[in-house]
Amino acid sequence: MSCNSSVTRVNVSSVGQAQRVPVHLLPCEIEHNGPAQVSQYLTATTKDCKQEKMVSFRGRGLKGQELSCPQGYTGFVLKETNKAGSDQEDRTVKVSSVFDKLTYWNLETPPNSDDTVVMAMDWPELAEAIHGPVED
Amino acid sequence: MDLSPFESDNSVSCRLASQIPDVCRTEDCCLGIDEAGRGPVLGPMVYGICFCPVSKKQELKDSKVADSKTLNEVERENLFQKIDESKSYIGWALQILSPNTISTSMLQRTKYNLNAISHDTAIDLVQYALDSGVQLKEVFVDTVGPADKYEDKLSKRFPGIDVTVRPKADSLFPIVSAASICAKVARDRVVKGWSFSEDMGDVEADYGSGYPSDPKTKAWMLKYLDPVFGYPQFVRFSWSTAQTLMDSKGVTVHWDDDDEDGEKGAQRQNNKSMLAYFSASAGGKGQTSTHQTHRFFTERRLKSLDAL
Amino acid sequence: MATKKKRMPNMQNDSWVVIAADSAIDTQKHDSEPAFVRLRNPVTDAASLYMLSDGDVQLFEVKAFEEDFHSWFVGQTVQRDGRLLFVTPMDPLYLMLPYLVKVGKEGKFQPLDQVVMDEDFPACPRLLSCTRALSSLHHIAEEKEVGGVKFHRYSQEKTMNWLKKKVERTVTVLKARNISVGEGVKSTTYIRVKSESDYHPEDFLRYAHGILSEYLSEDLSKALLKHLQLPELTSPKEPEPPSKKRKLSELPVEAEEDYTKFNSADFARKPPKKMTAAQKSLAKVDKTGMKSMSSFFSPKVKAEKK
Numbered sequence: 001m002s003c004n005s006s007v008t009r010v011n012v013s014s015v016g017q018a019q020r021v022p023v024h025l026l027p028c029e030i031e032h033n034g035p036a037q038v039s040q041y042l043t044a045t046t047k048d049c050k051q052e053k054m055v056s057f058r059g060r061g062l063k064g065q066e067l068s069c070p071q072g073y074t075g076f077v078l079k080e081t082n083k084a085g086s087d088q089e090d091r092t093v094k095v096s097s098v099f100d101k102l103t104y105w106n107l108e109t110p111p112n113s114d115d116t117v118v119m120a121m122d123w124p125e126l127a128e129a130i131h132g133p134v135e136d
Numbered sequence: 137m138d139l140s141p142f143e144s145d146n147s148v149s150c151r152l153a154s155q156i157p158d159v160c161r162t163e164d165c166c167l168g169i170d171e172a173g174r175g176p177v178l179g180p181m182v183y184g185i186c187f188c189p190v191s192k193k194q195e196l197k198d199s200k201v202a203d204s205k206t207l208n209e210v211e212r213e214n215l216f217q218k219i220d221e222s223k224s225y226i227g228w229a230l231q232i233l234s235p236n237t238i239s240t241s242m243l244q245r246t247k248y249n250l251n252a253i254s255h256d257t258a259i260d261l262v263q264y265a266l267d268s269g270v271q272l273k274e275v276f277v278d279t280v281g282p283a284d285k286y287e288d289k290l291s292k293r294f295p296g297i298d299v300t301v302r303p304k305a306d307s308l309f310p311i312v313s314a315a316s317i318c319a320k321v322a323r324d325r326v327v328k329g330w331s332f333s334e335d336m337g338d339v340e341a342d343y344g345s346g347y348p349s350d351p352k353t354k355a356w357m358l359k360y361l362d363p364v365f366g367y368p369q370f371v372r373f374s375w376s377t378a379q380t381l382m383d384s385k386g387v388t389v390h391w392d393d394d395d396e397d398g399e400k401g402a403q404r405q406n407n408k409s410m411l412a413y414f415s416a417s418a419g420g421k422g423q424t425s426t427h428q429t430h431r432f433f434t435e436r437r438l439k440s441l442d443a444l
Numbered sequence: 445m446a447t448k449k450k451r452m453p454n455m456q457n458d459s460w461v462v463i464a465a466d467s468a469i470d471t472q473k474h475d476s477e478p479a480f481v482r483l484r485n486p487v488t489d490a491a492s493l494y495m496l497s498d499g500d501v502q503l504f505e506v507k508a509f510e511e512d513f514h515s516w517f518v519g520q521t522v523q524r525d526g527r528l529l530f531v532t533p534m535d536p537l538y539l540m541l542p543y544l545v546k547v548g549k550e551g552k553f554q555p556l557d558q559v560v561m562d563e564d565f566p567a568c569p570r571l572l573s574c575t576r577a578l579s580s581l582h583h584i585a586e587e588k589e590v591g592g593v594k595f596h597r598y599s600q601e602k603t604m605n606w607l608k609k610k611v612e613r614t615v616t617v618l619k620a621r622n623i624s625v626g627e628g629v630k631s632t633t634y635i636r637v638k639s640e641s642d643y644h645p646e647d648f649l650r651y652a653h654g655i656l657s658e659y660l661s662e663d664l665s666k667a668l669l670k671h672l673q674l675p676e677l678t679s680p681k682e683p684e685p686p687s688k689k690r691k692l693s694e695l696p697v698e699a700e701e702d703y704t705k706f707n708s709a710d711f712a713r714k715p716p717k718k719m720t721a722a723q724k725s726l727a728k729v730d731k732t733g734m735k736s737m738s739s740f741f742s743p744k745v746k747a748e749k750k
Contacts, residue, residue, distance in 0.1 A: 004491055005566045008444050008480040012498075015471045021519030023461065025526065030515040031452055032364060032387040033459070036522045040335040041365040045147065056147075058366050058382070058389055059239035059373020073463050074471070077518050080458040093444075095469070096459065097518055102528075107391065108245060117528070120436040120509040122621055124465070127505065127532035129617040130656060133576060134583060134609045364522055387522075388449045392513040427487050427662070430654040432623075438507045438530070441493040444460065444480050 003088045010078065014094035021097045023075065024064075025104040025117060026057065052110050053103065064105035067117065070124040075099035137216070137318075139325055146180075147236040147333065147369050152322070153229035154220070156268045160227055163189040166274040167265055168311035169258050172319035174250070174280065176346030177375040178353065179327040181238060183231040183254070184319030185261045186311055187270055192225050196310045201317060209324055216321040219314055228318045229264055231257050232326065235372045242374035245393055251281055259293055266294075274298045276312045278305035334368040336360075348377040363387050457525045461516050464531035468495060468504045480506065481567040486542045486659055491565070494539075495531055500573035505534040536577040537584055538659040541603070543568075544585055545661070548598025553588050556581075556596055603664070604671040607656065611672060614652035625651035650674055 024042065046055040053064045069075050077097040104117050111118075142150040167187040174181055188196060199222070201215050219226055233253065241248040258277065266272060275294065279286050279301050287301035302308055306316040327346060332339055340359065344352025357367075357377065366373060366382045373379070433439065470476050476498030485492035495504035507530045514526025540560050547559045562568040571577055581587070583606035585596040618625060625647045649672055657665040669676060 004482045004564055006482075007567065010469060010478045010480070010495075012469055012471065012476050012478065013474040015469075016474065019519065022517075023519075024517040025528070026515050026517065027392070027513065028515065029390040029451070029513045029526065030364065030387055030522050030524055031389070031454075032522045033454075033456065033524050034522060035520060036364040036517065037362060038517045038520050041362065041368070042517065044335045045333045045369060047145075047147070056236055056240055056369065059236075059243050059378075060391070061240035061244070069463050072466050074466055074469070076462045076464055076469060077523075078460045078462055083458060091444075093460075107393075116435070116437045116511060117509060120438060120528070120530070122623060123436065123438060123507065123530055124463075124532050125617055125621060126432070126614065126623075126655065127530075127534075129613045130610060130659070131505070131533050131535040131538075132613065133535075133580060134606055134613070136582075383449070388452075390449075390451055390513055430658055432651070432655050433507075433658065437509050437511050439510060440485060440488075441506050441508050441529075442482070442491045443493060444506075 006088055006090055008091040008093055011081070011092055011094040014096070015098065018076075018095045018098050021077075021099060023077070023097075023099045023102045025102060027062065027105055027107040028057070028060075053105075055105070057105075061108050062105040063108065063110050064103050065111040066101050066103050067121060068101045069099070070121055073124055075102065137220070137322060137325070139322070139329070142180075142232045142234075142326065143329070143331065146234055146326070146331065148234055149237045150232045150234070151229065151264070152232065153264070154223060154227050156227050156270060157188075157223060157225050159189055159225050160187060161269040161271065163191060163271060164273040165271050166190050166193065166276065166311050167262065167270070167272055168276045168278075168305070168309055168313070168315040169261065170278040170306050170312050170316035170319055171254060172316065172323040173327075173346070174254075175348075176353075177348050177357070177372050177377045178235065178343055178346035178370055179330065180235055180323060181233045182319040182323040182326070183233070183257045183261060184228060184315040184317075184322070185230075185265060186219070186226060186228045186314035186318055187265055187272070188222075188226045188311065190273060193310065196226070196314065201310050201314045207317075212317050212321055212324070215317050219317065226314065227265075227270070228315070229261055230318060230322050231261055232322060233257065234369070236369040239369075239371075239373040242372075255286065255289065259290070262290075262294060262297075272297050275300070276305050276309040277301040278312050278316065279303060330370055332368050332370060336368060339368075348375065357381055358385075361385050454524050459518075459523050460525065460529055461518065461523065461527070462529040462531060465504065465533055467502060467533065468497060468531045470498070473498065478504075481570070482565060483539055483567055483571070484542070484562055484565050486538055486661055487657075494534065496567070496570055496574075500570045501575050503534045503536045503539070503571065503574050503576075504531045506531055535580075536571045536574040537580060537606075540571055540577060540581075541584060541598075541664070542661060544596070544598040545664070548585075551597070553586070553595035553597045555593060559596070600667065604668060607660075607664075607668050608671060610656055611649060611652045611668075614655060615648045618648055618651060623651075646674065 022038075022043070024038070042055060042057070046053055051065070053066075055062050055064070075098060076095050077099075078093040079096040081092050081094050083091070104111070104115070106115065113119075137152065139152070141152060165187050166189075167185055169183070169185050172182045172184070173179060199215075199218055201219065207215065219228065238250070238253070241253055242250065262272070262275060272294075275290065275297055277286065277290065277300065280303070283301040283303060287299055290299040290301065291297075300309075305312040307313070327343075328341075340356060342352060343356040344350040346353055348354070354377075357371070358381070360367060361381055363386045366386055367378060371378055373382075429439070468478060478495055478497045480493055480495050482491040483494050484490070493506040495506055496502070497504070509528040509530065511526065516523040516526055543560050543562070547554055556572055557569065560569055560572055581596060582602070584599065584603045586599050586602070588595045588597075625643055653665070653669060653672060653674065656668070660668065666676070
């Protein structure tokens with residue numbers, strides 16, 4: 001556990017260089033952090049049907065849909081710049097990409113409103129109710 | 137043979153068929169079934185049926201549409217030409233199972249194995265002939281599996297039709313041989329003209345026979361292995377050749393149903409929910425807190441973090 | 445099929461996918477530097493991650509949507525960590541309450557900077573810089589000013605009234621978003637057929653109270669329940685080790701497992717898990733006339749729905 005005194009600063013000026021990118025949430029764990037030919041394989045073979053998108057990944061059928069970020073919210077991908085040596089030191093992250101919608105994929109199941117990630121999007125509005133200012 | 141319906145989307149299964157000869161709707165007919173491309177790790181598997189009046193059996197035999205396995209590609213194309221020219225009394229239909237269909241079916245959560253796929257496809261094609269008004273009396277089927285069981289299954293499914301299932305039926309019955317020629321010609325053409333929907337630039341088209349044992353196929357599989365995506369949809373991911381190569385040279389991917397077979401899977405799910413239970417109180421390090429996270433959050437898989 | 449590999453730990457995670465309130469990461473103000481900090485979580489009493497905007501004006505909460513076996517494609521890269529972080533505005537009073545309550549037990553008025561401090565959490569006093577902290581403090585404390593210096597004392601009465609308003613606000617959003625507040629049931633059938641009017645008003649109150657209790661000590665949570673005139677439930681809130689088997693007669697109102705889902709259309713629609721040969725042959729058995737397993741459990745659960 002890192003030290004309670006260390007803070008992680010977000011370098012917002014990096015937003016200027018951040019690219020707007022497509023993001024996909026996949027129903028599998030890929031043991032890899034790094035480059036991938038997403039547009040060549042995934043995007044090129046994705047099919048848009050009425051209510052859902054279809055694609056396959058590693059020979060398995062995926063069904064998915066696009067989700068917009070809740071209103072007043074923006075998607076960011078934060079990346080750590082020069083990792084701190086110890087857990088006492090402050091860290092810095094920069095904004096490496098931005099997005100306003102994401103595509104999530106289920107393994108074989110058609111996307112529906114009960115999918116956990118769809119339900120999770122309830123959170124910002126609920127948070128506003130719980131945390132917004134109360135009138136006197 | 138117009139392959140464009142399949143080529144417009146080669147990720148799904150597709151049916152191609154000739155016109156139904158009028159005579160097949162009025163006379164008793166025989167029908168042969170065979171498949172092409174069961175073994176290869178590349179390209180589609182094609183199921184074919186051919187049918188003609190029982191009275192035309194001798195004519196078919198005389199046209200030398202026999203023993204399709206002994207033919208080379210050119211001879212097969214020529215014989216297909218002959219079959220196509222006899223459209224006044226011979227009809228055919230094909231089901232092209234795309235490699236993507238094969239992969240996703242065989243790797244489905246509820247596994248759909250190749251034998252079951254084959255049987256269902258054959259049944260669908262016979263049903264198609266019946267629905268088109270073909271007066272079926274005899275059906276001949278080539279099989280790689282146990283013939284008796286399959287014969288029983290088909291006989292029960294199509295009462296009133298005399299079903300014969302035999303290994304190597306294509307060398308025994310000309311109508312099966314004709315079906316085999318149609319299927320093989322379609323498979324050859326599809327493989328040759330495969331258009332990759334992936335954005336892969338110029339793809340080496342010399343993939344050999346597509347059989348895992350073919351050195352050309354092997355070399356191609358090595359060359360076109362992508363560490364993350366594995367292969368284009370031209371490859372059958374469910375083949376152990378592909379799996380082994382991805383395991384050794386690709387990035388490891390884990391699915392929630394890995395290793396899952398019935399009880400094992402249920403067990404894992406149990407363990408998972410138990411773990412979720414214990415981790416319910418966020419960041420509780422050495423805490424005596426009995427707090428249980430509200431279901432609004434657990435149902436949405438939302439939890440507090442104690443570090444980035 | 446090839447043998448499945450073991451999962452290796454993700455040691456070098458250095459990127460995160462985040463959905464953040466626009467006020468948290470103000471992209472117009474390029475020189476701003478919001479920061480993730482660790483503060484004492486009022487419920488667990490342990491460290492949790494929060495965010496303070498530039499100049500500590502605003503506090504944000506960080507929650508992670510996390511499901512096993514997920515990863516991201518971000519542009520032309522893979523990010524193995526499949527979590528989705530939410531950065532949402534947070535009322536700083538929730539984090540200040542435990543400190544005020546603790547000191548309030550002495551009954552004295554105190555200067556805030558002597559109350560809102562924590563040697564385990566150096567960032568704690570920064571809460572006092574939040575604009576909302578000072579302007580809304582009167583919701584939870586009484587104030588006295590002596591010689592230009594302000595002193596505060598925790599007020600349970602004020603706090604309860606404040607929390608009640610929070611509950612009411614929450615209920616409004618629960619209704620507006622049509623969130624299923626039925627006891628422990630999460631299934632398409634119920635979400636779809638049940639509309640707001642099918643629930644008892646108490647269901648909403650209790651649910652909202654439950655959500656708010658994610659920010660309150662156990663004592664405050666109980667006091668709020670009383671203040672809302674909701675009877676305390678006996679069993680469901682008391683967690684029990686999962687290994688301990690309960691007798692059927694002792695099933696709590698809030699069933700831990702949702703047995704009804706096995707009857708729902710939703711369940712049927714999802715592809716079942718792979719079956720063993722034995723299970724497959726069982727599945728083929730004609731079950732007409734057989735009582736389904738769920739029917740032994742459902743009447744009790746269903747009764748709650750009426």
